[in-house]
Amino acid sequence: MTDLKKLHKAIVEGDAKTAVEVTKAALAEGAKPLDLIQNFMIPAMDEVGKLFEEEEYFVPELLLSGRAMRGAFDLIRPLMAAQGVQPTGRVVIGTVQGDLHDIGKNLVAAMLEGAGFEVTDLGADVAPEKFVEAVKAKNANIVAFSAMLTVTMPKMQTTIEALKAAGLRNQVKVMVGGAPISQAYCDQIGADAYSDTASGAAAIAREIVVNQKVSAQFAEKGEKTLAGIAAAGKGTK
Amino acid sequence: MTDLKKLHKAIVEGDAKTAVEVTKAALAEGAKPLDLIQNFMIPAMDEVGKLFEEEEYFVPELLLSGRAMRGAFDLIRPLMAAQGVQPTGRVVIGTVQGDLHDIGKNLVAAMLEGAGFEVTDLGADVAPEKFVEAVKAKNANIVAFSAMLTVTMPKMQTTIEALKAAGLRNQVKVMVGGAPISQAYCDQIGADAYSDTASGAAAIAREIVVNQKVSAQFAEKGEKTLAGIAAAGKGTK
Amino acid sequence: MSKEKIFRNLAVSGPQDLIFGFAPKPVKCGFDLTIGAGTVFPEVNFTLPVMDVSTKTWPEVIAHYEEMATNILKRAVAMKVPGIVLEFEQLPQMTETPEWGAEITALLERHLKQNYEKYGLRGAARITPADIRGPAGVKGVKPVMRHGELWEKLNRSFDLCIAAGGDLISIESIGAKEVHDEGLMFGDVRAIVFALGVLACRDMTWLWSQIVDKCEKSGHSVPAGDTACGFANTSMVLAYQKLLPDVVAAVDRAMAGVRTLKAVECGAKGPSKDCGYENPIVKAISGIPISQEGKSATCAHFSHVGNMSSTMCDLWSNESVQNIRLLSGNAPEAYTELLAYDVRLMNIANEKKQGKIFQSWMIESDQNVSAIGTILAPESVYTIAKAIVAEETDYLRTVAAGKAALDIIQKSVDKKNLNLGKKELQWLERLHKEFANLPKDENVLAEEIFGTMGHLFDPECYGLKVAAAAAK
Amino acid sequence: MSKEKIFRNLAVSGPQDLIFGFAPKPVKCGFDLTIGAGTVFPEVNFTLPVMDVSTKTWPEVIAHYEEMATNILKRAVAMKVPGIVLEFEQLPQMTETPEWGAEITALLERHLKQNYEKYGLRGAARITPADIRGPAGVKGVKPVMRHGELWEKLNRSFDLCIAAGGDLISIESIGAKEVHDEGLMFGDVRAIVFALGVLACRDMTWLWSQIVDKCEKSGHSVPAGDTACGFANTSMVLAYQKLLPDVVAAVDRAMAGVRTLKAVECGAKGPSKDCGYENPIVKAISGIPISQEGKSATCAHFSHVGNMSSTMCDLWSNESVQNIRLLSGNAPEAYTELLAYDVRLMNIANEKKQGKIFQSWMIESDQNVSAIGTILAPESVYTIAKAIVAEETDYLRTVAAGKAALDIIQKSVDKKNLNLGKKELQWLERLHKEFANLPKDENVLAEEIFGTMGHLFDPECYGLKVAAAAAK
Ligand code: B12
Numbered sequence A, B: 001m002t003d004l005k006k007l008h009k010a011i012v013e014g015d016a017k018t019a020v021e022v023t024k025a026a027l028a029e030g031a032k033p034l035d036l037i038q039n040f041m042i043p044a045m046d047e048v049g050k051l052f053e054e055e056e057y058f059v060p061e062l063l064l065s066g067r068a069m070r071g072a073f074d075l076i077r078p079l080m081a082a083q084g085v086q087p088t089g090r091v092v093i094g095t096v097q098g099d100l101h102d103i104g105k106n107l108v109a110a111m112l113e114g115a116g117f118e119v120t121d122l123g124a125d126v127a128p129e130k131f132v133e134a135v136k137a138k139n140a141n142i143v144a145f146s147a148m149l150t151v152t153m154p155k156m157q158t159t160i161e162a163l164k165a166a167g168l169r170n171q172v173k174v175m176v177g178g179a180p181i182s183q184a185y186c187d188q189i190g191a192d193a194y195s196d197t198a199s200g201a202a203a204i205a206r207e208i209v210v211n212q213k214v215s216a217q218f219a220e221k222g223e224k225t226l227a228g229i230a231a232a233g234k235g236t237k
Numbered sequence C, D: 001m002s003k004e005k006i007f008r009n010l011a012v013s014g015p016q017d018l019i020f021g022f023a024p025k026p027v028k029c030g031f032d033l034t035i036g037a038g039t040v041f042p043e044v045n046f047t048l049p050v051m052d053v054s055t056k057t058w059p060e061v062i063a064h065y066e067e068m069a070t071n072i073l074k075r076a077v078a079m080k081v082p083g084i085v086l087e088f089e090q091l092p093q094m095t096e097t098p099e100w101g102a103e104i105t106a107l108l109e110r111h112l113k114q115n116y117e118k119y120g121l122r123g124a125a126r127i128t129p130a131d132i133r134g135p136a137g138v139k140g141v142k143p144v145m146r147h148g149e150l151w152e153k154l155n156r157s158f159d160l161c162i163a164a165g166g167d168l169i170s171i172e173s174i175g176a177k178e179v180h181d182e183g184l185m186f187g188d189v190r191a192i193v194f195a196l197g198v199l200a201c202r203d204m205t206w207l208w209s210q211i212v213d214k215c216e217k218s219g220h221s222v223p224a225g226d227t228a229c230g231f232a233n234t235s236m237v238l239a240y241q242k243l244l245p246d247v248v249a250a251v252d253r254a255m256a257g258v259r260t261l262k263a264v265e266c267g268a269k270g271p272s273k274d275c276g277y278e279n280p281i282v283k284a285i286s287g288i289p290i291s292q293e294g295k296s297a298t299c300a301h302f303s304h305v306g307n308m309s310s311t312m313c314d315l316w317s318n319e320s321v322q323n324i325r326l327l328s329g330n331a332p333e334a335y336t337e338l339l340a341y342d343v344r345l346m347n348i349a350n351e352k353k354q355g356k357i358f359q360s361w362m363i364e365s366d367q368n369v370s371a372i373g374t375i376l377a378p379e380s381v382y383t384i385a386k387a388i389v390a391e392e393t394d395y396l397r398t399v400a401a402g403k404a405a406l407d408i409i410q411k412s413v414d415k416k417n418l419n420l421g422k423k424e425l426q427w428l429e430r431l432h433k434e435f436a437n438l439p440k441d442e443n444v445l446a447e448e449i450f451g452t453m454g455h456l457f458d459p460e461c462y463g464l465k466v467a468a469a470a471a472k
C-alpha cells in the first residue's frame, strides 16, 4: 500500500510531482477520495496555513503547496462531484475597472483556493458587467473586489449596484480589500466584509460559508462542503 | 466747519475717541448721516481692509479701527433707521455646540462688522436651538458657523436641520469655516458658502447681499443697504 | 495641597547642557519607560475623524480607539522603537462624561500592557482631559474656574483616569484665556502680561497642586505637565497667518514659560506636553524632560519652528492626526513610522556624541526665519530662563521673560541676522515702550485691567481681591 | 532613435562621492531650477481623494488640482524653499484620455510660472503618464507592448504633455512585469532574472529612446528617468508584509538598477523618479541626479529604509498623498512643509561641509535592520555599480548586480551586523545556488522560461526571437 503520509509531506513541501504520483497510486489501490481529502490534503493545507501565519512560510512556499494540492485534487474532483460533494464555496474575484494592481488580489485568490474554495479569477481592470456575468455563470456565493487606486475604489460601489440590478445581490456576500480600503469604506458602500490581509480574506470566506450565512442553496449540504468536512474532521462542526 | 477728513483718519488709526468727537461735532453742524457714511466711514474701513489684506495691518489695528467706526456709527444708526436705511445684512454667528474655539469666529465677526453688517455673536458652544432663536429674533439673512474639532463639525449639519425644521432654511444663507472645514465638507452638509479666512468670509457675505441672492425682503431696498450705498458710491451698483 | 517649590537657579549650567534626549531629572513611568535619560521616544497623538460623539456613536468611538492603538503599537514594534508614548487628548464630550475618558484610558493601558508583555515594548499613555471649565468664550458669561458643575466633571475626570491607570496626566489649562484672548485681539500688551503673569499663574497653582496631589496618592500616575496652547499657540498660529505680529507671538511664548513652569513648582515631574513650545524654558529652569512637536506635526498646524522645536525634545510628537485612511494605511500608523525614523536619527547622533552637531543645524534652520525661532534657540532659552529665576514673583518673572525676549530679538535685528518687516519693527518699538511702562506693583495693573476688562473675568475665580476700581 | 550609450566605468571615484544634493551631472529644468548642484529640493506628489474620474466629474478633478497646486506653492513660498518639483503621477484614466493628462500638465506649469514671476520661486513639474500598455494582469491575455491602441494612447500622452510644457518626463514602465510577478509569487529566481535582465531592459530601450527623442525635439522637456516600482517596490512591499523574503527583495532591488539605468543609456538626464530606491546605483554609474522617498512618504507606503533612502537624494519626495483634509489644512500642503524642513537640514549640513556626518547617521539608522537597507548603503551601492559596469550585456550585468548584492548581504551576516531569521538564511543559501547555476548564455534562459511561462508573455513584444522550445 502507498504510504499516504507521503501525500501530506509532498503538499507541505510544495512538491506537485510527488503529490500527483502518490494520489494516483492511492486511488488505483482503491483509497477513498473523502479519506484522502479529510485526513491528508486538508490537514496538509492547514499546516501550510499555520506555517504562513507564523512567517515560517513566505508566499512562494504557500503557492507551491497550493499548486501541489490542486494537482492532487484535480484527480479527485470528478469522483467528488459524482458523490455530490461541493467545493467550500464558489468565489469570483477581480481588481475593479481601471485598476491594474493585481498582486494583492492574486494572493487572496491563492489563499481562498488553499481553503478549498473554487476560485474564478477575472484578473485586473474588470468591468462591472464581467463580474455580474461570472457570478451568474459560476453560481458564486462570494464575490471579492480588490482596488489600489483612490480613483477606482468607487467602481466597487458601481459593481455592487450592477449586482443589485441583475438581482444577484442576495446570492452573494461581497468582500473588499486593497491598501486604500478600510472597514469604514466597506460599510459605506454596503459591502459585507473587509480584510487587510490575504489570510484574513480566507478566514472571513470560511466563516461566511461554515456559519451558513451564505444563501440557502448551500445550507443543507453544509457538511458536504470541504470546509464542512474539515470542520467535521476537527469536530468543530 | 469740522474737517471731516479727521473722521476718516481717526477710523483708519483706530482712534475711537476722536472719531466720536468729530462725528458728534459734524452732526451738530447739520452734516448728513448718509454723507458721513458714504464719503468717510466706508472709505475709511475699505482702506483698513486693504491695509489688512496687504499685511500692513494686523488684527489689533483692524479691530481698533472697527471699534472707532462702531463708536461713530452708533451716533448715526438711530438717524439711519429713521430713514429706513438697513445694515448691509444681519448675521448671526457662533462656534457650534461642544466647541470652545472662538478666536477664528471672533475675527470673522469683526470683519463682518467692518463691512457694515449687523452681527449677533452667540459666542462658543452654541446649541442648535439658540441659533434658530437668534435667526428668528434678529430676522437674520446670514448665519455663520465655526468649528475647530472633527467631533463638533457634525453639529453644523444638525444646526442646518434645526433651521429647516423651523422653516428658516430659505431665509438665510449658511456660511461655514474653521481649520478642519473644507469646501467639500461645506457642500456635503448643504451649506451655501465656505472660506478659510476672515476677509474671505466678509467678501462672500457682501457678495451674497449685493447680488440680491439674499431673501426678497432686502431686495427692493438694495441700494439702501450700506453695501448698496458703498457700491453706489463706487458706481459699481 | 502640596507646597510650591520656587526655582531660584537653573537646572543646567549653560545652553550646552540643553540637548534632545537628556534631561537633568529623567522620569520613570508606564511600562518600564524612562524619559530624559539619553533616548528620544516618539509621542503619537491620535484623534477621531469627522463624527458625532454621543451614547449612540460610543461603540464606534471605541472601535476607532481600538483600531488606532492596535495599528500604532504594531508599527512601533515593527520599527523596533526604543519606547513610545501614546497621547490621548480627550475631546470635550469625553471629559463632560468622565466615564468615557476613563474607558479609553483603560483601553490604551491594556494595549500597552499586551505589547510590553509580548514584545517588551516600553511605553506609557499620556491622558489629557479637556479643560472644560468656564465655559470659555460664551458671550456675556464670566468663566467660572474654581467651582461649579464643569469643574466637578473635570475633577472627576482626573480621578477616573488616574484610577484607570493613566501613566502620565496632563492638561491644556485655560485659566485667564478670556483676558489673554482679548489682549491678543486688540494688541493690549498690559492685558496680556496681566493674564499670563497674574491670573494664569494663580489658576495653574490652584489646579496643579490638586493634580499633583491626586497623582501622588495614586502611587502610579505621574503628574506630567501643562502647555500654554490656549495662549502662545493661539498667538503663534495667528502670527503664522500674518494676523498678529511675529514679535508679539515671540514675547507671548517667552512669558508663557513662567506660567507653564508653575505646574512643576507644584510638583509636576514632566514630560511637559507636546504643544508647549515654551517647554525648553521649563526644562532649563526645572530640569524636567519635555515633549515637543514641529515638522512632523504639520498634520495639526503649521509653524516657523519645525526644526528648532526638536533641539531639546525628550519626546517627539505629531501633535494630532485623525484616524483617516492614507494610501499606505491609517494616518496614525503612518505618523508613527515617520516619528520613529526622526527619533532614530537623534538617538544615533547622541550615541556618536554628535548630538550638538545635529542641534546646530536645527538651530540654523529656523533661528533667523522668525522672532519665535530666535527666542527658542538654546542660547536664548537659557538667557530667558536666567532672567526669570532672578525675579521673585510670578508677575515680575513674566515681565522679565518678556523683556529678555525683546532684547534677544532686538540684538538679532541689529546684527542683521533676523530681518523683520517695517510693521514688525514698529511693533518691536512699541513693545519696548509697553514693557518699560509696566508697573512694578501687580495690584496696580490688576485694578487697571479690572477697570477695562472687568466684564470679561471674575477675580474671585483666581483668588484675587481687586479694590472695585472706579468705572472708567 | 537615439543610440544607446553603455557606461563602462562609474561617474564617481568612490562611495565618498555619493552624497545628497550633489550629482556629477546636474540638470537644469523648468523655471530656473538646477537639480544636483549642491541643494536638495522637495518633490511633492499629490493625488485625488476617493472619487470617480469621468467626463462628468472632470470639472471637480480640475478643481482638486487647482486647489492642490495653489496650496502647495503657497506653502513653498511661505517656507522659502530653495526650489520645488511638483510630481503629477497620471492616474490611468488621464493617460487613456491623453488630453486630460495634458490639461493638468498645463495647469501645473501655469501655477509654477505665476509663482516664479511673482515670488522668484524656482520650480519644475514632473509628468508621469501611467504605463497602460498590456493591459497588465488580464487573465489569459498576453500583454501587448509595442503596438495597439493602449500604446498609441500612451505615446500620444507623452506628445501632448511635452507640448503642454511638461518640464520633466517620467514613467513607471512595466515591461516584463507579467513574468517578474509570476517569478516573485513562486520564488522562481531564474524567471525574475530573465524578466529584469532580458525582457525589461529590451522594453526600456525601446520605450526610452522614443521618450528621449520626443524630449530632444521639444527643446524644453527633459527626459528625467524611470523607476522599477512595478518590480522592486512590489517585492519591497511584499517583504515588508513578511510575504516575501527580505533577501529576495534586496537582490531584486540591486538587479533593478541595471534595468532603470537603461533609460539613461538611451539619453535620459535625470532626476530619476522618486519611488526608484535603486536610483543610487544609477547615480553612481551615470552621474545623473535622483529623486528618493522614505520616512516622509509613509503616507504612501511603509519601508525599512526611511532614513537610508535620503543618503544620496537630490530631490526628497512624499511619494503620494490624497487631497484630503487634516487638522491643519489639506494633506499635500502639510507634506510640503514637512519635506521643506527635511531638506533644510540636509542643505545646512552640506553648507557646513558636514553632509557626510548626517549621511553616516542615516546609514547607521537602517543598514542592519534589513537586507534592502544593507545593499542600499553608499558603500554597497558603489560595489554593486562596479560589478555592473564590469560586464558587457544587460543580462550579465543583471546577474552581476544580483551576485554582488548576495555577497554584501552574506558578509554582513557573517560579521553579525545583519541578523536574519532562520527562514531568511535558508533563502540566502538558495539564492547563492540559484545565481551560481544561471546560464552564461541568455538565450538558454530565454528558451527555458518561454517553456515554463510562455503562456504569460509574447517574446515579439520585446523584440525577442525564441526558438519554439519543445513544450516541457
Ligand atoms: C507595486 C505597485 C504598482 C505596480 C503594480 C504591480 C502589480 N502587479 O500589482 C505598478 C508599477 C504596475 C503600479 C502602477 C501604478 N500605480 Co501603483 N503601486 C504599487 C505599490 C507600491 C504596491 C502595491 C502592491 O503590490 N502591494 C503589495 C500587496 C500584497 O499589498 P496589497 O495590494 O495591499 O494587498 C494586500 C491587502 O490589501 C489585501 N487585499 C488586497 N486585495 C484584496 C481584496 C480582498 C477582497 C481582500 C479581503 C483583501 C485584499 O491582501 C493583500 C495581501 O496582504 C502601491 C503602494 C501601496 N501603498 O500599496 C502603489 C500605488 C497603489 N500605486 C499608485 C499609483 C498612482 C500608480 C500609477 C497610477 C502610477 C503611474 N502613473 O504609473 C499606476 C497605475 C496602474 C494602473 N493602471 O492601475 C498609488 C495610488 C495613488 C492613488 N491615487 O490611489 C500607490 C498608492 C503608490 C503611490 N504612488 O502612492 N503600481
Ligand code: B12
Binding pocket: B098, B099, B100, B101, B102, B103, B104, B105, B107, B108, B144, B145, B146, B147, B148, B149, B150, B151, B175, B176, B177, B178, B179, B180, B194, B195, B196, B197, B198, B200, B201, C047, C048, C089, C090, C091, C092, C128, C129, C130, C131, C132, C137, C171, C172, C174, C177, C181, C229, C230, C231, C233, C234, C237, C238, C241, C243, C300, C301, C319, C320, C321, D327, D328
Ligand atoms: C488655540 C487652540 C486651542 C485653544 C482655543 C483658544 C480659543 N480662544 O479659541 C484652547 C487651548 C482652548 C484649545 C482647546 C482644545 N483644543 Co485646540 N486648538 C487650538 C489651535 C492650536 C489654534 C486654533 C486657533 O485659534 N487658530 C487661529 C484662528 C485664527 O484660525 P482658525 O480658527 O482656523 O480661523 C480662521 C479660519 O478657519 C476662518 N474661520 C474660522 N471660523 C470661521 C467661520 C466662518 C463662517 C468662516 C467663513 C471662516 C472661519 O477664519 C479664521 C481667520 O483666518 C488649534 C490648531 C489648529 N489647527 O487650528 C487646536 C485644535 C483645534 N484643538 C484641538 C484639540 C484636540 C483641543 C482640545 C480637545 C485639547 C484638550 N484636550 O484640551 C481642547 C478642546 C476645547 C473645546 N472644548 O473645544 C485639536 C483638534 C483635534 C480634533 N480632533 O479636531 C487642534 C486641531 C489641535 C491639535 N491638537 O491638533 N485649543
